[in-house]
Amino acid sequence: ARKIIIDTDPGQDDAVAILLALASPENIDLLGITAVAGNVPLELTQKNARIVCEVAKRQDVKVFAGRAAPLERPLVTAEHVHGGTGLDGPELFDPEMPLQDQNGVDFIIETLRREPAGTVTLCPLGPLTNIAAAFRAAPDVVERVQEIVLMGGAYFEVGNITPAAEFNIYVDPEAAHEVLSSGIKITMMPLDVTHKALTTRARVEAFRALQSPVGAFTADMLDFFERFDVEKYGSEGGPLHDPCVIAYLIDPALFSGRHINVEIETASALTLGMTVADWWGVTDRPANALFIGDIDADGFFSLLTNRLARL
Ligand code: BDR
Ligand code: CA
Numbered sequence: 237a238r239k240i241i242i243d244t245d246p247g248q249d250d251a252v253a254i255l256l257a258l259a260s261p262e263n264i265d266l267l268g269i270t271a272v273a274g275n276v277p278l279e280l281t282q283k284n285a286r287i288v289c290e291v292a293k294r295q296d297v298k299v300f301a302g303r304a305a306p307l308e309r310p311l312v313t314a315e316h317v318h319g320g321t322g323l324d325g326p327e328l329f330d331p332e333m334p335l336q337d338q339n340g341v342d343f344i345i346e347t348l349r350r351e352p353a354g355t356v357t358l359c360p361l362g363p364l365t366n367i368a369a370a371f372r373a374a375p376d377v378v379e380r381v382q383e384i385v386l387m388g389g390a391y392f393e394v395g396n397i398t399p400a401a402e403f404n405i406y407v408d409p410e411a412a413h414e415v416l417s418s419g420i421k422i423t424m425m426p427l428d429v430t431h432k433a434l435t436t437r438a439r440v441e442a443f444r445a446l447q448s449p450v451g452a453f454t455a456d457m458l459d460f461f462e463r464f465d466v467e468k469y470g471s472e473g474g475p476l477h478d479p480c481v482i483a484y485l486i487d488p489a490l491f492s493g494r495h496i497n498v499e500i501e502t503a504s505a506l507t508l509g510m511t512v513a514d515w516w517g518v519t520d521r522p523a524n525a526l527f528i529g530d531i532d533a534d535g536f537f538s539l540l541t542n543r544l545a546r547l
Contacts, residue, residue, distance in 0.1 A: 237265040238382075238485055239355055241344060243302070244478070245274025245362030246284035247318055248325060248457040252540070253361055253478040254285065255450060256486075258292045259543040263486045267347055267356065268298040270340030274362035274407055275314045276322035278304040281362070284323045286331035291453045292547045295333040302340025302366035306408035314403055317464045325460030326453045344370040348377035357485070360386040360415075361478040363404050368411035371418060383421040385485060387478045388412065389498065389511030391527070393427035398509070402427050405500060406509030413500040422525040424498065425480040426511065429491065429528045433480055433536055434473035435462050442541045450547040476540075483536050484528070486543075490535050493528035497521035 242257060244250045257264045269289070271282035282301040289297045305311045321328055336343070344366060348356055358381055360367055371378050388404040389412075390396070397403040405412045416422065435458045444455035462474035484491050497519060501510040513527055 237261060237263055238357055239265045239267055239351060240357045240359050240485065241267050241270060241347060243270045243272055243358060243360040243362065243366050244285060245272050245276070245281045246288060247275040247281070247322055247362070247478065248461040249476050249478040250361045251284065251288045251323060251457060252454060252476060253482045254288045255292055255454065255547060256479050256482045256540060256543055258289070258294050258297070259546045260482070260486055264482070266297065268300060268343055270300045270302045270343060270366050272302045272340070272362045272366045273304050273311050274404065275318045277311065277313065280322045282335055283331060284321070286333050286335065287323065287328060290331050290333055292450055298336050299333070300336045300338055300340035300343045303369055306363060306365050307368060307410045309408065312397070312407050314397070319460060323457065325458070326456035341366050341369045341373065345374040345377055348380045353380040354382050356380070357382045358384045359481050360384065360388070361481060363407035364388070364411035364415045365408045368408070368414040371414060378418050378420065381420045383423065384415065385423045385481050387425045387430065387481050389424050389513065390427035391511065391513040391515055393431050395510070396427060400507040401509035402511065405511055409500050409502045409509040412509070413502050416498055416500055416524055423484065424525050424527050425477070425484065426527060427475070429531050430475045430477035430480055432531050432533050433476045434471060434533070435476055436473045439473070439537045442537070443544065446541070446545050448547065450544055454544060479540060480531065480536070483539055487539060490532045490539070491528045492530045493526050495523040496525065496527050497523055498525045498527060
């Protein structure tokens with residue numbers, strides 16, 4: 237199984253990604269979860285991460301709180317999508333499992349130094365603040381990362397938080413720039429692919445039909461989560477962004493993309509956080525990421541439902 241750290245800002249779709257990882261021990265060895273400020277402030281994202289672990293009866297998972305704000309900017313949040321708790325939908329509770337004392341950024345550094353070089357994959361599902369902060373504080377760990385598989389960016393789908401930018405990249409563009417220029421092997425799940433992973437009614441009801449606490453919790457989250465896209469855009473469901481990262485680690489054949497150059501806009505007020513993706517190869521800038529463009533959505537949802545049935 238592949239050793240990973242999930243860096244996350246739950247978020248209903250982050251929560252489903254965590255559940256998929258917990259349900260897949262033959263593919264994934266989850267070393268820890270580091271929370272970051274994003275969809276909602278850090279106090280809520282670290283709490284939500286623990287709630288999700290408890291719903292899956294996995295109080296043993298180590299959850300850390302990382303950075304409370306982007307590297308160089310004030311935090312921008314997304315309660316308009318995720319609700320005031322970040323995890324609106326199901327009935328929430330105060331988790332009993334502890335938050336680890338160690339800071340999430342220090343956990344990332346220590347883990348990369350402790351594990352053999354090239355054996356730990358980082359899975360960022362929120363702004364890239366914790367990851368870039370770790371690289372700034374400990375440049376020696378950069379070459380020890382096996383791969384980064386992240387949710388972020390957009391090309392044909394352009395933006396969701398501004399006309400030009402996707403939320404995770406927009407919130408901390410400096411962090412995104414540092415990660416994209418790190419030289420690490422990077423796989424990106426942009427809106428181009430996640431907007432094809434829609435939570436249709438039938439797919440949500442398949443989670444509820446699992447007749448388990450995890451199935452009900454997931455269906456209740458997605459009932460709430462879809463309303464933003466369904467009401468605002470008339471889309472047939474909500475885009476299940478972050479689970480694409482974990483599904484890729486389990487079954488990469490569900491996805492296809494191109495190795496291309498991706499640069500992050502950090503200066504322009506109008507297009508801040510835009511992922512300038514050279515999909516057509518019109519520059520000679522070297523490829524720095526595998527940019528995913530397509531997904532077998534039915535295969536993805538059947539993987540997800542079959543795996544969550546185990547919890
Ligand atoms: C990303 O932003 C968040 O709202 C979601 O959790 C996802 O990680 C999509 O733009
Ligand atoms: Ca997220």
